[in-house]
Amino acid sequence: MPFVEAIRLALQQIWVQKLKSFFTLLGVMIGVTFLIAVVSIVGGMSRYMTDQVVGKIMAVNSFELRHRPNINLGEMTEERWRELRRRPRIKESDIQPVTDALPPDVRWAAVGNDNLSAQSRYVAKPRQVNAFTVTDGYFDVKKMAPVSGRLFSPQEYERGMPVIVIGQDVANYFFPALDPVGRELVVRGIPYTVVGVMEKQGSAFGISFDKFIVAPHKSPINRYVNAHNVIDAIMIQTASREGLLSTMETVRQVMRARHHLRPSQKDDFELETSDSALEFWNKIKSYLVFAGVALPAIGLVVGAIVIMNIMLVAVAERTREIGIRKSLGARRRDIMSQFLVESATLSTVGAALGVATGFAFAKLIAAVTPLPAAVELWSVLVGIGIGAGVGIVAGVYPASRASRLDPITALRAE
Amino acid sequence: MSQDIVHDSLEAPLGSTAERQAVVGAAGAAPGQDWVIVTRGIKREYDMGGEVVRALRGVDVAIRRNEYVAIMGPSGSGKSTLMNVIGCLDTPNAGEYWLNGTQVSKMSDDALARVRNKEIGFVFQTFNLLPRASALHNVELPLVYAGVPGEERRRRAKEALERVQLGGRIDHRPNELSGGQRQRVAIARALVNNPSILLADEPTGNLDSATSEEIMKVFESLADQGQTVIMVTHEPDIAAHARRVIVLRDGMVHSDERRSTFVEKLGLPA
Known part of the structure; x- marks a missing residue:
């Protein structure tokens, strides 16, 4: 039938x-x-x-060279923790050799990051902000754009001017009902001029991604974010998914050479992708x-x-x-x-x-x-x-x- | 074995007794073209809870193409078993059964299903129509199993229904039809695949006498058109419609005679 x-x-x-x-x-x-x-x-x-969650923290087709993983989901053994603590930091002196080895179509930025207390004259109470110090590739890699004001000029990057761009939450808290652009935010006693307010980044699990300030890497804020010559990460973004693995391998070899690792030794640095975070x-x-x-x-x-x-x-x-x-x-x-x-x-x-x-x-x-x-x-x-x-x-x-x-x-x- | 055939000189077109004896006696040999059914010493026994029932004890029957034969006998005579064997629903324990030149007595289940589909058209006492299917669909069924494509199937089923004057009721379900009409649907279904034999089991058993007469006329005209018809019945007046009557008794052929002789013996109106 x-x-x-x-x-x-x-x-x-x-x-x-x-x-x-x-x-x-x-x-x-x-x-x-x-x-x-x-x-x-x-x-x-x-x-x-x-x-x-991860997409907000990590950019597309990108990885970060760090000394420890930034996103830690899951259990951590005592042993692993000790191993992580023994790792050397990433240095400013690593930036040049690493980025020199990258293929030409790859974007990168060095990033430092810490929570710092900030204050403005418009609000009595100081507040913690997530402070980033970045080199000039940062906004390109993160695909972030200002909603008002502007990003940093090459001169501001070069000379380490006390300028910042701020997130929406920072703008709303420190400059209530005011236009923050052109006004000052004080961090560790040094005033920084707000040159731009960035578009809203949203939140995950109730944690806002808009409580940040970003300053040029060479600005005074950097010394409160990291010890001298130390950076937190180099963000590297390839043009395509295919280039990601080979670029990671290039960076790995450069870093292993710089840390004088023998073939038997494991990496003492982290190449963190959104996949590893996930x-x-x-x-x-x-x-x-x-x-x-x-x-x-x-x-x-x-x-x-x-x-x-x-x-x-x-x-x-x-x-x-x-x-x-x-x-x-x-x-x-x-x-x-x-x-x-x-x-x-x-x-x-x-x-x-x-x-x-x-x-x-x-x-x-x-x-x-x-x-x-x-x-x-x-x-x-x-x-x-x-x-x-x-x-x-x-x-x-x-x-x-x-x-x-x-x-x-x-x-x-x- | 041939003594089971009770001799009655049947001449052409029914053929002579001698001819039948010859074809039945030639064990193992394929019968000639014009023999539709030849059985040689068919035996069928059932094991009914340890007790062996010998339903057929060596039946020799030879039927030519275009014959209209009634198989009669009292209940327990083995006529139903013989019909099942002839209809390829059952296989004999011993003996040969040649249907249309092919020995079917040793075929597998699936091969028998093929034979039933192509060679045999059943008409049952209880009609055996699918209650939820329309008349057309009921008639289509054998063609479905023959693998005939839908269009042609419907066309042929319609033609078959028209042959039994039911062209106007193709969409009716069995419960919307009278007993006579149901039986005509069953006849159309039996004929739709152009079988070698039309095998009817008490076709009028569930019908009143007027309707029985009407159904017998259908068989009559089919036989006139050259269709081989084999009818199993226990009613002499129904058997009397056939042109040849085989009477079974105790699992053996008791008599095999032409209609005129049969009618004469029973004193029925000719």
């Missing part, structure tokens, strides 16, 4: 017994619903981590996905048992029909495929309904909780695939029973 014919027949059979079919496929439907919902929420969180999250994610798949699997097993049961009933109820079909020339495999297709169709319909409700469920969770949700195509395909698979597995036994019925006995059945 042609496949399309078998599906048409199966759908007809399902349609004739709507309520019974619905209860039959409920198990599969619930299983797939949870599969889709969990995968969507995990997927949504993953996207949130990538785009909102490593811990990915570990959590794999647990979540596993749980998200294992729990619905129970639903699917129950669903399979229900379908098998119902199919056995259907075979018993339709013994006469099987006899008729056999007397008209249906072979074993025709009967087998008829019932297999029927149970597969039944559970695929269940899976499709499950995809729809899972989608709705994920959207609902996204709407009423801070958890984001993103329905991923693969989970839809896997959900429907699993549905069909469950139906086939559950249908094999009833279908083979149907196919082995003796036509004479079957024709005599009531």
Whole structure:
């Protein structure tokens, strides 16, 4: 019997017994619903981590040369901590050799960073700000632009002028209802002129990315950010994803040579990418996905048992029909495929309904909780695939029973 | 074995008794073109909970193309078993069954399904239509299993229904049709794949006498058109419509005679 014919027949059979079919496929439907919902929420969180959290800290196709990882998610052993503490800092003298080795289309910037207390004459209380001291490639790499004012001029970089650009939160706190551009912010007793206010960066997990000030690397602020000659990081951004690994390798070799590391020794510096920052999250994610798949699997097993049961009933109820079909020339495999297709169709319909409700469920969770949700195509395909698979597995036994019925006995059945 | 055939001189077109004896007696040899059914010493035994029931004890039957034969017998005579064997729903324990020049007595299940699909058209006492399918779809079924594409299938099913004067009811379901109409749908279904034999099992058993008469007319006209018809019945007046009557008793052929003889013996109106 042609496949399309078998599906048409199966759908007809399902349609004739709507309520019974619905209860039959409920198990599969619930299983797939949870599969889709969990995968969507995990997927949504993953996207949130990538785009909102790490993406805000790290620029695209970039890595940072640091002495220790900046983003630490996950457990840290005593041993690892000691190893990190023994590492030498990155020096200003490292900038030249590292950047000289880079291919021409690579952008870079040296960055220092610390929390410092700042004050303005408009607000009585001083406040901590995230202070960055940067070389001239910084704003290009981070793709940050001012909403008012300007960035630094080459002269300001070169001469280390006391100028800063500030984030939105800094502007709002220290210059309430004022235009900050041209006004002064005092850090460690030295006044800095605000030349620009940067666009809003947003937040992750309630932590704002707009509480920063940025000053030229050579400005006086640098001595409060880092010890003499020390920098926190060199940010390096390649033009494409492909160039990233080879550029990282180039930098690694330069740094290993400068630190006189023997081949047996591990790196005593960090080349941190957004991927390495996401490593811990990915570990959590794999647990979540596993749980998200294992729990619905129970639903699917129950669903399979229900379908098998119902199919056995259907075979018993339709013994006469099987006899008729056999007397008209249906072979074993025709009967087998008829019932297999029927149970597969039944559970695929269940899976499709499950995809729809899972989608709705994920959207609902996204709407009423801070958890984001993103329905991923693969989970839809896997959900429907699993549905069909469950139906086939559950249908094999009833279908083979149907196919082995003796036509004479079957024709005599009531 | 040939003593089972009760001799009655049947001449052409039914052929002579001698001819039938010859073809039945030639064990192992494929019968000639014009023999649709040849059985040689068919035996069928059932194991009913330790007790062996010998339903057929060596049946020799030879039927030519275009014959219209009734198989009669009291209940327990083995006529249903014989019909199942002839219809390839069952296989004999011993003996040969040649259908249309092919020995089918040793075929596998799937091969028998092929044969049922291509060579045999069943008409049952209880119609055996699929209750939820339309008349058209019921008639299409054998063509579905024959792998005929949809368009042609519908066309041929419509033609078959028109042949039994049901062209106007193709979309009706069995429960929207009268008993006679249902049986005509079943006949259309039996004929749609142009089978070698039309095999009817008590085709009028569930019908009143007027409708029975109407169905018998359908068989009559099919036989006139050259269709080989084999009808199993226990009603003498229904059997009397056939041109040859085989009577089974205790799993063996008790008599095999032309209609006129049969009618005469029973004292039925000719």
